[in-house]
Amino acid sequence: MIRSSREKSRDENACARLAFALTVLVATLASAQEPTGPLRRFALVAGNDEGGSGTRELLYARDDAKKLHAILTRVGGVRDADAMLLLNQDADDLLTALGELERRAKDARANGERTTIFFYYSGHAKDGALQLGKSKLPMESLKARLAQSPADMRVAVFDACRSGTMTRTKGVRRAPAFEVENDTTRAAKGLVILTSSASDEDSQESDAIGGSYFSHHLASGLLGDADRSGDGKVSLGEAYAYAYEKTVADTAESAAGAQHPTFSFDLAGNGDLVLTDFADRKEGLKFPAEAPAGTYFLVDPKGFVVAELSKVLGTERLVALAPGRYFVKRRLADRLRIGEVSVAVGQLVVLDEPSLKNVAFADDPVKGVERNQLYQRHWSIGATGSYQYVFDAPLSQGGYFPSSPVLGIDSTFHNAFGKGFGVGIDGLYGFSNGILNTGALSVPYRYTLLSVGSTVIYEWPDGRWVPYLGIRLGLNIMGREFPGAGLPAQNFQTFSPGAVVGLKLRISKSFSISVRGRLHYLLYNVDAVRNFGYFEMASVLNYEFRD
Amino acid sequence: MNKIALVTFVSVVAVSCGTWSNEDLQYLSALPTKDQLTTKLPTATAGGLSGEGTRRDALGLGEPSQLYKDTKGASNDFNGIVDGFISVIDFVRSFPPSTRTDNSRIWGPYEDKQNQPGFELQVVITRVDPKNFAIQIQYRKTGTEAFTDVITGGFTASSTAKKGQGALTWDLKGARALGLKGDETAKTLEKLELGYITDMFPIQVNMVFTLIPGQAVSKLDYGYLELANKSGRIGFRTLQADPNVTQLDTVSQWLASGAGNGIYTVVEGNYKGATHVECWDAAFKTVFVNETWPGGAKLGDPKDCVTVDGFPLP
Numbered sequence: 001m002i003r004s005s006r007e008k009s010r011d012e013n014a015c016a017r018l019a020f021a022l023t024v025l026v027a028t029l030a031s032a033q034e035p036t037g038p039l040r041r042f043a044l045v046a047g048n049d050e051g052g053s054g055t056r057e058l059l060y061a062r063d064d065a066k067k068l069h070a071i072l073t074r075v076g077g078v079r080d081a082d083a084m085l086l087l088n089q090d091a092d093d094l095l096t097a098l099g100e101l102e103r104r105a106k107d108a109r110a111n112g113e114r115t116t117i118f119f120y121y122s123g124h125a126k127d128g129a130l131q132l133g134k135s136k137l138p139m140e141s142l143k144a145r146l147a148q149s150p151a152d153m154r155v156a157v158f159d160a161c162r163s164g165t166m167t168r169t170k171g172v173r174r175a176p177a178f179e180v181e182n183d184t185t186r187a188a189k190g191l192v193i194l195t196s197s198a199s200d201e202d203s204q205e206s207d208a209i210g211g212s213y214f215s216h217h218l219a220s221g222l223l224g225d226a227d228r229s230g231d232g233k234v235s236l237g238e239a240y241a242y243a244y245e246k247t248v249a250d251t252a253e254s255a256a257g258a259q260h261p262t263f264s265f266d267l268a269g270n271g272d273l274v275l276t277d278f279a280d281r282k283e284g285l286k287f288p289a290e291a292p293a294g295t296y297f298l299v300d301p302k303g304f305v306v307a308e309l310s311k312v313l314g315t316e317r318l319v320a321l322a323p324g325r326y327f328v329k330r331r332l333a334d335r336l337r338i339g340e341v342s343v344a345v346g347q348l349v350v351l352d353e354p355s356l357k358n359v360a361f362a363d364d365p366v367k368g369v370e371r372n373q374l375y376q377r378h379w380s381i382g383a384t385g386s387y388q389y390v391f392d393a394p395l396s397q398g399g400y401f402p403s404s405p406v407l408g409i410d411s412t413f414h415n416a417f418g419k420g421f422g423v424g425i426d427g428l429y430g431f432s433n434g435i436l437n438t439g440a441l442s443v444p445y446r447y448t449l450l451s452v453g454s455t456v457i458y459e460w461p462d463g464r465w466v467p468y469l470g471i472r473l474g475l476n477i478m479g480r481e482f483p484g485a486g487l488p489a490q491n492f493q494t495f496s497p498g499a500v501v502g503l504k505l506r507i508s509k510s511f512s513i514s515v516r517g518r519l520h521y522l523l524y525n526v527d528a529v530r531n532f533g534y535f536e537m538a539s540v541l542n543y544e545f546r547d
Numbered sequence: 548m549n550k551i552a553l554v555t556f557v558s559v560v561a562v563s564c565g566t567w568s569n570e571d572l573q574y575l576s577a578l579p580t581k582d583q584l585t586t587k588l589p590t591a592t593a594g595g596l597s598g599e600g601t602r603r604d605a606l607g608l609g610e611p612s613q614l615y616k617d618t619k620g621a622s623n624d625f626n627g628i629v630d631g632f633i634s635v636i637d638f639v640r641s642f643p644p645s646t647r648t649d650n651s652r653i654w655g656p657y658e659d660k661q662n663q664p665g666f667e668l669q670v671v672i673t674r675v676d677p678k679n680f681a682i683q684i685q686y687r688k689t690g691t692e693a694f695t696d697v698i699t700g701g702f703t704a705s706s707t708a709k710k711g712q713g714a715l716t717w718d719l720k721g722a723r724a725l726g727l728k729g730d731e732t733a734k735t736l737e738k739l740e741l742g743y744i745t746d747m748f749p750i751q752v753n754m755v756f757t758l759i760p761g762q763a764v765s766k767l768d769y770g771y772l773e774l775a776n777k778s779g780r781i782g783f784r785t786l787q788a789d790p791n792v793t794q795l796d797t798v799s800q801w802l803a804s805g806a807g808n809g810i811y812t813v814v815e816g817n818y819k820g821a822t823h824v825e826c827w828d829a830a831f832k833t834v835f836v837n838e839t840w841p842g843g844a845k846l847g848d849p850k851d852c853v854t855v856d857g858f859p860l861p
Contacts, residue, residue: 400569438569440677440704441576478567486580487572488640492565526568527647 037112045069046086051124051131061122064215075276090135105151116153125160159196210304217246220307224319232279278320287317299327384408386538404432443485466504566643574652577680577702588622589805612827614809618799705746777803791817826852
């Protein structure tokens with residue numbers, strides 16, 4: 001039965017917390033040896049949006065991985081050199097990286113250090129295997145590998161599932177359950193496994209938070225909201241309990257159904273592990289005790305929720321935000337309270353709640369980017385005005401091809417090959433007049449350029465400013481006449497490969513303006529083989545056809 | 548990825564083509580244009596007097612000028628001959644060169660089905676040095692190897708390649724020997740030489756006709772001068788059956804307005820040495836006549852004759 005009410009979710013949360021705490025307690029009591037050396041942490045963080053054939057590309061798996069990697073290296077006690085981030089890499093790469101970390105952990109242990117390996121994966125999984133692009137990694141073998149890893153403690157987090165339904169979910173095919181969390185009988189030691197959903201559930205992403213529910217809440221918890229004890233540290237138990245509670249609550253009424261994170265525990269008495277420690281860091285946003293109770297959302301300039309905080313009146317709380325600019329949003333029954341804070345490096349900013357402004361729901365300036373729309377496949381059309389500068393001597397000094405103003409139209413199919421990848425076609429018309437002077441010959445000319453091209457671009461459409469780059473192959477058809485000179489008209493046509501870079505500014509949901517540069521190669525081979533190039537600087541007015 | 552790069556490279560190379568060539572323009576500029584070589588004799592505008600076909604027998608002031616009429620006829624003949632040269636050149640000019648080397652361009656061979664069926668045409672322009680070009684217009688029978696020069700010449704460019712001094716020789720005797728067909732006039736000629744100067748004023752175009760043996764004369768000349776102000780002069784020699792005037796030299800000159808004057812000079816015949824001076828106005832009507840042979844007319848006032856700057860009164 002699918003449990004969809006918040007009350008039922010709270011019941012489940014309490015059970016989950018209790019189960020996790022008892023398990024950790026048992027493990028702690030069973031501890032036979034205390035570590036003797038300093039603790040050294042290693043992290044392997046992998047995110048893969050692609051799951052091979054039969055799956056739909058995920059939107060946030062890589063972003064989730066980047067987010068967790070940043071947290072672990074900033075407040076998770078993992079040195080940069082001991083952390084590996086793999087984005088859209090295959091199973092072999094993952095195992096190779098894991099082998100490298102295992103080797104380092106082994107060396108560290110030989111030096112008397114206690115060691116922890118933190119393994120995180122966000123991406124597709126089906127049929128009992130992680131799906132890393134076209135490659136597969138059986139869950140059982142990975143679990144066995146982690147169980148044998150030469151680290152004192154191994155924490156593995158899997159944010160993956162199987163099929164997708166009406167909402168975007170991880171995976172698109174029905175398949176056997178995600179199995180790692182169910183097997184608690186293996187005889188491995190020092191291994192904790194957390195999963196984002198139960199064996200018969202999907203793990204869901206959210207456009208509103210710009211990530212998967214589970215990873216978002218895990219990250220938010222690690223940044224401070226899970227610190228129920230208020231000691232400036234977030235333990236594994238706290239993080240799991242927090243992520244469980246928030247994930248179940250957020251997904252309870254989703255079309256895909258409630259999502260229940262799970263854990264498996266095979267730990268021989270190392271006690272609860274502190275995952276993040278910001279007690280001494282003094283960097284982030286502090287919520288003073290007198291700040292009103294409620295849920296605060298911390299939103300980055302792109303509109304994505306970086307962290308949440310459930311504030312209780314009379315309790316001081318800290319969110320270990322990375323340096324940067326954030327919007328603070330508190331949702332009340334009838335309005336929003338919104339303000340802005342900037343966190344500098346090494347600075348602990350105290351929230352001045354009274355400085356937040358009341359804003360109606362309809363006027364929410366940080367409502368978040370409709371990222372699902374940004375990454376939908378859609379067409380756009382554009383009109384361009386540009387100047388094409390040819391890297392050649394002017395025709396008045398014996399050059400071959402003149403520089404000229406150029407007008408054009410283009411059309412782009414956005415996200416055609418995946419998130420951010422688009423393909424476009426365009427047509428250009430250029431013209432100029434002047435005097436051709438070859439030294440022995442001086443005649444007036446009238447030049448025309450017709451160019452049709454196809455462009456493949458990659459763009460970053462998350463914000464108001466959208467940078468993009470790509471490659472273009474154009475067919476340039478050029479002609480020139482010599483009015484009154486008694487000389488025949490001439491023409492030249494050639495394919496011209498080039499590179500494109502641009503920056504687009506959204507001025508409304510559908511309209512945008514941009515500046516665009518193109519650098520092209522131009523082969524000339526009539527008189528002799530000569531290599532030319534040209535640069536085009538264009539201003540573009542775009543209209544995007546989005547739902 | 549490598550395949551994409553290879554396909555792109557091959558496409559770029561394979562599709563890069565055309566006629567875009569600064570060098571070609573310089574070679575083509577060695578060929579004269581029709582506009583450069585033809586006479587620009589003013590003609591009557593609508594409602595004006597036609598110089599031809601309205602002349603009454605008797606000389607009279609205010610009548611259409613006979614000398615203008617003869618000048619017009621000579622000008623038409625002159626331009627017709629120029630057309631003969633230029634038609635071949637214009638045919639070539641409409642195509643890009645077939646072969647390019649460092650110092651030459653070759654157009655053809657093309658089958659000249661319209662004018663010379665059974666023959667192939669080729670035009671070779673060789674750059675002797677940066678300013679001097681040699682021109683060869685060659686024919687061969689279709690299916691044979693060797694080309695025969697039919698028109699040869701050269702061009703020396705001056706300040707711009709479009710202007711300079713050139714000469715072309717049309718070997719009509721050789722053309723006939725090769726089997727090329729020609730009109731009745733061409734059958735009376737051995738050679739036609741055309742020279743031109745276009746880089747300074749007066750612009751000059753001269754033609755020398757070398758006749759086949761057995762004719763009354765061995766050569767006939769045409770000369771044309773043109774000033775920057777569109778004044779012009781043409782000189783030509785004609786052969787006539789009249790025993791009093793068997794060879795007649797004519798020199799005519801005109802202003803851009805059309806008004807002009809000219810002189811007939813009897814070179815051979817019973818009236819050898821006699822002259823006929825005639826002036827006409829912008830409507831090509833006679834304003835002055837002075838004939839020096841016995842019984843010749845003298846009409847009008849010579850003050851009514853225009854002065855063509857740059858050319859003395861004949």
